[in-house]
Amino acid sequence: MSAPLAGLRFSVAGAGRVGSSLARWAMAAGAELVRIASRHPGRAAWPDGPPLVDLDDLATGGQNLLLIAVGDPAVREVAARLAGRPQARVVLHTSGSLDASALAPLREAGSKTGSLHPLKAFPQPLPDPAEARGIFFAVDGDAEAQELACRLAAAWGAVAAEVPADARPLYHFAATLAAGGVTTLLAAAAEIAGSLSLPEAVIRGYLELARGALAGAARALDERRPLGTAITGPAARGDQATLERHFEALRVLAPEKLALAESLVRETRRQAQVAEIAEMKKN
Structure with a gap:
């Protein structure tokens, strides 16, 4: 079985519909999910994954990717809360209306930052990786962040292209x-x-x-x-x-x-x- 994301170690901040779906798709493509963080770990449901941790306890240093999949109003707040601890080499958020600058505290702390927005409705978690095929992902940010975002999309059979900040x-x-x-x-x-x-x-x-x-x-x-x-x-x-x-x-x-x-x-x-x-x- 093909594993285009083999060797990729990642964590997710946000255990909701989008975050859990993208995490499942990445795992199906061979990536290793290390941690899932939630502001309310006791209320999040992830029965067969790694233990849920509180957002304030999340540190992802040494990992390839941290995916921030929270509501648009919370992205900047979450970035600021996470910036005080070592985080992954690349950090991507999943917002469509915000550009990579929403992750400025994490960029200042040393991570490469960008965005990966799936142009798809998630009325509920969609764990089947077949759901990703053919959808469009909007990316922006640092070159290394965009490169990883496009790698993820390609592994899922999706299409990715840059949507710059002023167009968001x-x-x-x-x-x-x-x-x-x-x-x-x-x-x-x-x-x-x-x-x-x-x-x-x-x-x-x-x-x-x-x-x-x-x-x-x-x-x-x-x-x-x-x-x-x-x-x-x-x-x-x-x-x-x-x-x-x-x-x-x-x-x-x-x-x-x-x-x-x-x-x-x-x-x-x-x-x-x-x-x-x-x-x-x-x-």
Whole structure:
């Protein structure tokens, strides 16, 4: 069995969904997990790994990697708390909105620092390394840190590329649109169906509709077409009469969703126009 990470010794600060998943993937690729640290070790569940230790007791000197997988607001605090003890040669955090500078105290203490953000939703721990295949990892930081981050991604069958510091906030916002935004819109559609006492089959139908739309977007990307060419519906095709019927029904039955609908129509029209212009230029 291939072990592309054989000889890599690492620890994880943060025993939640992301940290436990990435740790499992690394172990499956041959890496040795030395320690797992948590701010609340008594509440963290890791039944068959090394003993959980308190974050304030974590020292990883002599190891190849320390992976900090905590919530974005805690990254800087955790880095500062860990910097007072010997830590691994490379330290990576998993935040998408923060760049490597969030680990400045650890860099000043001698570690090479960077980031390794998986562009994937983790609704629960995902221990199966097959979950990593094909996903994108955003990296940045010191050259040695980026090199190790890319090595990890390659070992998992994933793709990695640098997303620099100045691009991080909007890169992460776009990620929330692609994942949380889609789910939010599906939840809003389900809420409307529920308010109309429609059967659950309708909500499942909306989910299939969304799957089809995403498949169409994937085909557009594979064919090097703008994603906007895959948009369907009345806003994209300029059917103003249908849109007006939508808006009138919303004003009466779901006024709290009117602003959302109007914003979506404006952005849908803009994306469709951008795609049309791009296709015209190609031809």
